[in-house]
Amino acid sequence: MAHTAILIIDDDTQICELLTDIFDEHGYHTFVAQNATEALSILQSNSDIALILLDLILPDINGLVLLQQLRAIKNLPIIMLSGLDSESDIVVGLEMGADDYIAKPFYPRVVVARVKAAIRRSQPLPFSTEYQSTGFLFNKWFLDVENHKLFSPQKHEVVLTQGEYTLLYALVLNAQKMLSRQKLLELTHSENFEIFDRTIDVLIMRLRKKIEPNPKNPTFIQTVRGTGYLFNSMVEKI
Known part of the structure; x- marks a missing residue:
């Protein structure tokens, strides 16, 4: 082999x-x-x-x-x-x-x-109609926190980079809360991954392209002008 x-x-x-x-x-x-x-x-x-x-x-x-x-x-x-x-x-x-x-x-x-x-x-994992891992559901999307994977409402895996996953996890965990760029930097910084101030906006843009029906008019990740971002969705932990 x-x-x-x-x-x-x-x-x-x-x-x-x-x-x-x-x-x-x-x-x-x-x-x-x-x-x-x-x-x-x-x-x-x-x-x-x-x-x-x-x-x-x-x-x-x-x-x-x-x-x-x-x-x-x-x-x-x-x-x-x-x-x-x-x-x-x-x-x-x-x-x-x-x-x-x-x-x-x-x-x-x-x-x-x-x-x-x-x-x-x-490497996509086989995915059944039942959620086998723990994670978060939002508007029929599933964020698998055990395997760091995201699945669409159609049960298709949407591949995320490490930076995208880390940022989405921070947003979902703080749903309905306004988060400044500085707060997002604190939430996403780890020993293994550093995010600069400017990369927050880049990763937000990339996440919107992957999960928003219309990235130019986002439903989930909303911009709070002059302040930061808000994840606008009901989130259920399972």
């Missing part, structure tokens, strides 16, 4: 070696590319790649441009690797569909945990 494979795209040899070693210890196979040409070639010729780690600074192309090219080939989870001083690139990357980001320098164990979570989220 083939091992789950990860494509690491980074021109820093030391980082590639570190990540290769740590993923090997956890049973993953890795492919390494140090530029865009290598990355595209590897992705097109290896069907067992389950996730991509993408450095935003590459020698031959802007990482955000490569992000779009990778997305056009395969719909895989993509986690950006970024320096702490590149908040604007992170925001743009999230807007363009990256699933997550990891700031450099990073702890190897945190990278492994984030990769495992992203791969797990990308």
Whole structure:
């Protein structure tokens, strides 16, 4: 049986070696590319790649441009690797569909945990007509808090990134309450995931596209002008 494979795209040899070693210890196979040409070639010729780690600074192309090219080939989870001083690139990357980001320098164990979570989220679970997990119901949507998954009223899974899930959980848990951006930052910050002030608005936009009948006129996640956001729905815990 083939091992789950990860494509690491980074021109820093030391980082590639570190990540290769740590993923090997956890049973993953890795492919390494140090530029865009290598990355595209590897992705097109290896069907067992389950996730991509993408450095935003590459020698031959802007990482955000490569992000779009990778997305056009395969719909895989993509986690950006970024320096702490590149908040604007992170925001743009999230807007363009990256699933997550990891700031450099990073702890190897945190990278492994984030990769495992992203791969797990990308693999749909069989779902019966009865809810088997604990979570929250709102307007026939179900937020599964055990598996960090969201299901539509038609019982279809709607894939969420870690940032989207964390934010939606905070909103649902505080339904009918106005939450400022600062409060949302406090509720969504954790050891494994940092959200900048500007990414709150990006993640709100992405959640609206996934759950709102009309994202431009939202029913669930409403903007309280000059203040923050309100999750406007009755929520039932089950």
